[in-house]
Each structure stands twice: as C-alpha cells, then as structure tokens.
Amino acid sequence: MYANTDDLKGRLKSFFDQLYADDEAAGGVNLEDAAEDIEAAEAEVDGAAGVRYTVPVTATAALPLLKNWTLTITEELAWRRSAQGASPENVKDRVKEVRRQLERLAKKEVVLQGAGESSASSGGASIVSGDAPVFTREKMSGF
Secondary structure (H helix, E strand, O other), X not given: OOOOHHHHHHHHOOHHXXXXXXXXXXXXXXXXXXXXXXXXXXXXXXXXXXXXEOOOOOXXXXXXXXXXXXXXXXXXXXXXXXXXXXXOHHHHHHHHHHHHHHHHHHOOOOOOOOOOEOOOOOOOOOOOOOOOOOOOHHHHOOO
C-alpha cells in the first residue's frame, strides 16, 4: 500500500472532511470511501508499474514517488465524489502530469529505482505436438 487515509488527510487538509462528508458515518466523515479511492488510485499506479515491475512495488527508493502519484490521483477521485463534482484546475493539471508519467512508466521510459523486474513476458511462442489428425478433409469427404 503506497498511501493511507492519514496521508490523504495530510494532502487534502481541511478539504478532507468536506469531500468525504457523510452524516451517517461516524464523525461525519466516510473513511471507507476515502480508502476505496486510495485503492482505486493504487490500482491505476500498479497497472502502469506492472508492465515492467512486480507489484506492489516495495523498493524503498521508489515508494515516495508512488505515494505521490497515488495521492494525486486520489485527490481527483475525492473531488469527483464531492457535491461540486469538479476538480480544481491545479488538481487537474497535477493528475494530467501523473498520468503522463504513468504512461511513460508503462512504456518503460521511466525507471523505478530499486524495483524488482517482473519475470512475466508479454509474448512468445509455444510448440505443441500430438497425434496425427483423425478427422481430415480427405477422410471426411462425403459426410
């Protein structure tokens, strides 16, 4: 997990209570929604990182960057969830830049320092052998 609700509270400051306000939740704030938004953002980050690296990435050197990307995307999700439904321009700009970086990460143009490379390959060939075909065109002609 790259970020948690305390990290999100620190990022959103006074907006946290406003964006996750819920009269039915304990304390008037829906922490479950905040956790769901963090998970969704982490899935997006892992989706890009997983092209090259084993996810979740645990490399200490890469964690601050991944945390920042996760929180930035989570900010966008939080603002969409709010009554206003629209993100402030500065959030939109930061999210756009993070998604550009994630795209570069997926294209293997960005390196996550110390992250373990995934051993999964994206292509290859398989050789399959078996008995001679029983139902061929010649044997089946007339049926």
